[in-house]
Amino acid sequence: MTKVSMTIDGVRYDDDVEPRMLLVHYLREVAGRTGTPVGCDTTNCGACTVLLDGMSVKSCSVLAVQADGAEITTIQGLADGELHPLQRAFHEEHALQCGYCTPGMIMAAADLLRDNPHPTEQEVREGLEGNLCRCTGYQNIVRAVLRAAGPAGAAGQASTASEGAAS
Amino acid sequence: MTVTTEIGRARTRKEDARLITGQTTWTDNITLPGLLQVAFLRSPQAHARIRSVDVSAARGAPGVIAAFSGADFAAEQGSLPCAWPVTPDIVMPAHPPMATDEVRYVGEIVACVVARDRYAAADALEFIDVDYEPLPPVLDMEAALADGAPKVHEQGNKSYEWVFANGDLDAAFRDAPVVVERTYRQQRLIPCAMEPRAVVCAPVGDEFTMWSATQIPHVLRVMLAVVTGVPEQNIRVIAPDVGGGFGSKLQVTAEEVLALLIARKLGRPVKWTESRSEGNTAVHHGRDQIQRIKVAADRDGRLRGLSVDLLADMGAYLMLVTPGVPLLGAFMFNAIYKMDAYSFKCTGVFTTKTPTDAYRGAGRPEATFAIEHAMDDLAAELGMDPLELRRRNWIAHAEFPYTTISGLTYDSGNYEAATARAVELFGYDDLRKEQEARRASGDKVQLGIGISTYTEMCGLAPSRLLGQLAYAAGGWEHASVRMLPTGKVEVVTGSSAHGQGHETAWSQIVADQLGVPFEDIRVLHGDTQVSPKGMDTYGSRSLAVGGIALYGACQKVIEKAKAIAAGLLEVSPEDLEWTPGRWQVRGDPDKGKTIGEIAFATFAAHDLPEGVEPSLDCDATYDPDTFSFPHGTHLCAVEVDTETGQVKIRSYVAVDDVGTVVNPLIVDGQVHGGLAQGIAQALYEEAAYDADGNLLTTTLADYLLPSAADLPTFVTDRTQTPATSNPLGVKGVGEAGTIASTPAVVDAVIDALRPLGVTDVQMPCTPQRVWRAIKEAKR
Numbered sequence: 011m012t013k014v015s016m017t018i019d020g021v022r023y024d025d026d027v028e029p030r031m032l033l034v035h036y037l038r039e040v041a042g043r044t045g046t047p048v049g050c051d052t053t054n055c056g057a058c059t060v061l062l063d064g065m066s067v068k069s070c071s072v073l074a075v076q077a078d079g080a081e082i083t084t085i086q087g088l089a090d091g092e093l094h095p096l097q098r099a100f101h102e103e104h105a106l107q108c109g110y111c112t113p114g115m116i117m118a119a120a121d122l123l124r125d126n127p128h129p130t131e132q133e134v135r136e137g138l139e140g141n142l143c144r145c146t147g148y149q150n151i152v153r154a155v156l157r158a159a160g161p162a163g164a165a166g167q168a169s170t171a172s173e174g175a176a177s
Numbered sequence: 178m179t180v181t182t183e184i185g186r187a188r189t190r191k192e193d194a195r196l197i198t199g200q201t202t203w204t205d206n207i208t209l210p211g212l213l214q215v216a217f218l219r220s221p222q223a224h225a226r227i228r229s230v231d232v233s234a235a236r237g238a239p240g241v242i243a244a245f246s247g248a249d250f251a252a253e254q255g256s257l258p259c260a261w262p263v264t265p266d267i268v269m270p271a272h273p274p275m276a277t278d279e280v281r282y283v284g285e286i287v288a289c290v291v292a293r294d295r296y297a298a299a300d301a302l303e304f305i306d307v308d309y310e311p312l313p314p315v316l317d318m319e320a321a322l323a324d325g326a327p328k329v330h331e332q333g334n335k336s337y338e339w340v341f342a343n344g345d346l347d348a349a350f351r352d353a354p355v356v357v358e359r360t361y362r363q364q365r366l367i368p369c370a371m372e373p374r375a376v377v378c379a380p381v382g383d384e385f386t387m388w389s390a391t392q393i394p395h396v397l398r399v400m401l402a403v404v405t406g407v408p409e410q411n412i413r414v415i416a417p418d419v420g421g422g423f424g425s426k427l428q429v430t431a432e433e434v435l436a437l438l439i440a441r442k443l444g445r446p447v448k449w450t451e452s453r454s455e456g457n458t459a460v461h462h463g464r465d466q467i468q469r470i471k472v473a474a475d476r477d478g479r480l481r482g483l484s485v486d487l488l489a490d491m492g493a494y495l496m497l498v499t500p501g502v503p504l505l506g507a508f509m510f511n512a513i514y515k516m517d518a519y520s521f522k523c524t525g526v527f528t529t530k531t532p533t534d535a536y537r538g539a540g541r542p543e544a545t546f547a548i549e550h551a552m553d554d555l556a557a558e559l560g561m562d563p564l565e566l567r568r569r570n571w572i573a574h575a576e577f578p579y580t581t582i583s584g585l586t587y588d589s590g591n592y593e594a595a596t597a598r599a600v601e602l603f604g605y606d607d608l609r610k611e612q613e614a615r616r617a618s619g620d621k622v623q624l625g626i627g628i629s630t631y632t633e634m635c636g637l638a639p640s641r642l643l644g645q646l647a648y649a650a651g652g653w654e655h656a657s658v659r660m661l662p663t664g665k666v667e668v669v670t671g672s673s674a675h676g677q678g679h680e681t682a683w684s685q686i687v688a689d690q691l692g693v694p695f696e697d698i699r700v701l702h703g704d705t706q707v708s709p710k711g712m713d714t715y716g717s718r719s720l721a722v723g724g725i726a727l728y729g730a731c732q733k734v735i736e737k738a739k740a741i742a743a744g745l746l747e748v749s750p751e752d753l754e755w756t757p758g759r760w761q762v763r764g765d766p767d768k769g770k771t772i773g774e775i776a777f778a779t780f781a782a783h784d785l786p787e788g789v790e791p792s793l794d795c796d797a798t799y800d801p802d803t804f805s806f807p808h809g810t811h812l813c814a815v816e817v818d819t820e821t822g823q824v825k826i827r828s829y830v831a832v833d834d835v836g837t838v839v840n841p842l843i844v845d846g847q848v849h850g851g852l853a854q855g856i857a858q859a860l861y862e863e864a865a866y867d868a869d870g871n872l873l874t875t876t877l878a879d880y881l882l883p884s885a886a887d888l889p890t891f892v893t894d895r896t897q898t899p900a901t902s903n904p905l906g907v908k909g910v911g912e913a914g915t916i917a918s919t920p921a922v923v924d925a926v927i928d929a930l931r932p933l934g935v936t937d938v939q940m941p942c943t944p945q946r947v948w949r950a951i952k953e954a955k956r
């Protein structure tokens with residue numbers, strides 16, 4: 011067993027884990043943060059995407075011990091009192107159906123927008139290539155990410171995105 | 178009177194709140210005190226006799242509580258159920274949840290370990306020793322039916338032969354000026370819901386609670402009782418948040434039955450969670466048919482007759498509805514077209530592959546692909562525009578209701594309107610001109626146009642018809658409306674959502690009927706203790722069947738409220754009129770009682786009229802008279818690089834007619850997702866096996882689900898021709914996109930390449946296959 015310490019969604023966790031334990035299993039089964047699901051075992055689907063020190067990682071391809079000392083943000087820690095603009099945009103654009111890919115999709119999109127705050131549609135499509143969805147055909151996911159980004163040159167616009175656009 | 182302020186409104190979804198914040202209850206999230214983890218050992222052999230299974234070493238492995246082989250369950254495990262014996266003489270071999278004597282596909286369960294955690298359970302599988310005596314795999318349907326072929330089952334490789342015929346086919350083909358005869362292949366697909374399957378079973382005494390990632394908690398409960406002998410009233414099944422199904426969770430699985438048996442043996446709660454690579458071999462697959470199609474037509478394109486001869490791969494065993502899936506297509510090959518004669522034959526064939534069963538569309542995508550593809554081949558033969566050929570043969574709007582050659586009566590439809598709208602949005606004529614120009618200039622990138630003027634039958638299903646087709650259960654659905662004392666409403670539905678948005682759409686229906694605010698309604702589903710009656714969710718049935726049950730329950734509530742309101746207002750019930758949310762005295766609108774006031778008065782029950790029970794709650798069960806028939810016109814333009822074989826979808830227009838739309842956001846979402854899956858069959862996905870019967874596409878690195886970068890932005894629109902078969906005019910939309918899109922894409926690819934001599938490309942139309950088709954055509 012190896013000692014690990016990490017901050018998950020603002021809370022510090024200290025545990026002894028097997029060196030082979032995957033970060034996603036640590037999150038789900040040791041820390042009880044079950045908002046991050048597992049969709050595959052070959053790093054293809056991206057459902058388990060979280061932010062590790064601000065950068066998106068597929069938590070099925072990181073060992074818990076590799077995250078020692080890191081700050082992890084999961085879908086459960088994204089909202090800060092109110093919904094994150096991406097969460098709100100996913101809701102307003104109907105960018106989820108079963109919702110299983112949603113945590114990973116939103117976390118990957120958060121990293122995409124950090125890297126490229128005002129992507130084109132094609133950049134969103136390519137930026138989310140590592141996250142699979144079986145329900146939506148991606149159309150509304152792409153729209154949601156573009157909506158959360160807001161128009162270029164209008165940073166902060168996303169947080170005031172109008173409520174009525176969906177109706 | 179019904180005033181609709183909610184139906185048709187693009188409400189954002191109630192269920193999103195938990196899904197976008199990670200506050201979900203996927204089955205794998207469930208923890209219980211002392212919960213043990215199960216891991217299954219699966220056969221690495223496609224076909225083998227089991228000489229012995231030794232689990233003793235696994236029993237001693239660290240963290241292991243128990244290990245079992247098939248012999249440990251032989252006396253109690255029964256046979257997994259098949260509810261659709263399509264013919265009286267169908268061969269329906271025993272299907273033990275854990276193999277005992279023989280394995281018949283890679284992935285079949287042969288043993289299990291129960292341990293304190295999933296890592297220990299997975300480790301201990303390595304200690305199980307199975308001695309297999311290999312038997313010859315049976316992988317090709319045509320070879321499987323040949324004399325002397327190795328047998329999958331003692332009884333042979335043919336499960337059944339099912340036939341249907343109407344009209345004089347010989348006359349239709351005799352002297353027919355044009356006959357097109359083709360063989361198409363529906364490749365095998367893997368449903369790949371994003372949530373892998375999972376099951377938790379907790380025993381308390383002789384009672385069992387099962388959480389399962391299932392589409393069918395009610396059917397599962399019945400079947401668990403039948404298979405295991407546990408009395409039905411002692412089983413509670415919960416489908417918590419379920420991450421997609423697409424038919425793959427319309428199943429009673431070996432893992433569910435074994436979870437109950439293991440929990441019973443140990444007297445302790447157990448969990449099993451599938452890995453994706455495990456699931457790709459063990460979740461039932463879809464499609465997999467060889468379709469021999471013959472079409473006879475006149476020179477002017479008028480269809481005379483259609484003959485369909487299918488081989489349908491059952492895989493190694495018959496699962497819940499395996500044999501019936503291809504037969505759901507039997508009534509759809511004639512699609513929207515008029516003809517004089519039709520014959521259909523389907524032969525169900527056993528192979529040593531993963532069993533097949535329902536996958537989004539279930540039988541109708543296969544049929545739609547074949548007929549639409551054949552129409553394009555016929556148009557090419559006639560030198561006619563494929564859209565014009567369709568126009569000459571489809572059922573005209575004025576001809577509805579219309580009884581088709583396969584015997585179904587379509588209640589409604591307007592193929593002209595949907596096609597006109599699609600053609601306009603697509604820019605059909607301009608694209609044809611561009612295609613001509615590219616052909617003329619010999620452009621290395623050729624343009625192709627594909628057309629799908631589809632219909633489908635959904636809203637499964639009229640119980641009477643299911644009975645005629647030898648299906649073991651009915652097709653009704655149930656709903657309850659509970660009026661709470663504070664005027665709020667609890668709705669219980671027997672359909673079981675796993676992404677469809679019932680909590681939102683059902684609230685919209687009830688809000689309109691009862692005149693209560695959308696926000697005041699809560700929808701409950703997916704737990705047999707909360708929703709004791711139901712037939713669950715599949716076959717685009719939730720709205721067209723479950724939604725109508727809910728409508729019926731609302732009408733009953735309104736009627737019940739009338740008598741109580743009359744008593745409270747001291748008037749005769751005949752003097753009352755219903756305005757949404759309120760019974761009021763006719764001619765004196767100030768005098769009335771809201772449904773909330775009536776609910777509270779019923780709760781208090783102080784002065785109810787004589788003989789009136791103190792409850793407004795109502796149940797309704799609805800059994801449809803007929804199927805519903807969504808339709809539409811999909812147009813796809815592809816660019817094919819003739820040097821590399823690369824296909825790029827340039828534009829895709831889908832105009833669907835799903836009748837009354839309750840929530841356009843949800844309908845558009847269903848269409849988008851359906852298109853993605855149909856396009857995936859056309860271009861990307863295939864469950865491939867090697868010559869030994871090993872599945873090669875066990876991971877998502879090998880089985881290619883499209884990503885956002887692989888798909889275009891779809892143009893969607895609707896025409897609305899309400900169904901006349903139900904009071905809401907709804908038809909269902911869950912499968913339409915998948916059914917429609919596959920032929921539109923494939924035919925676009927072939928259309929691009931016809932001048933090069935290409936007449937067919939086997940799905941999925943990968944660059945290699947397209948490139949090879951071009952090379953072979955040049956030869």
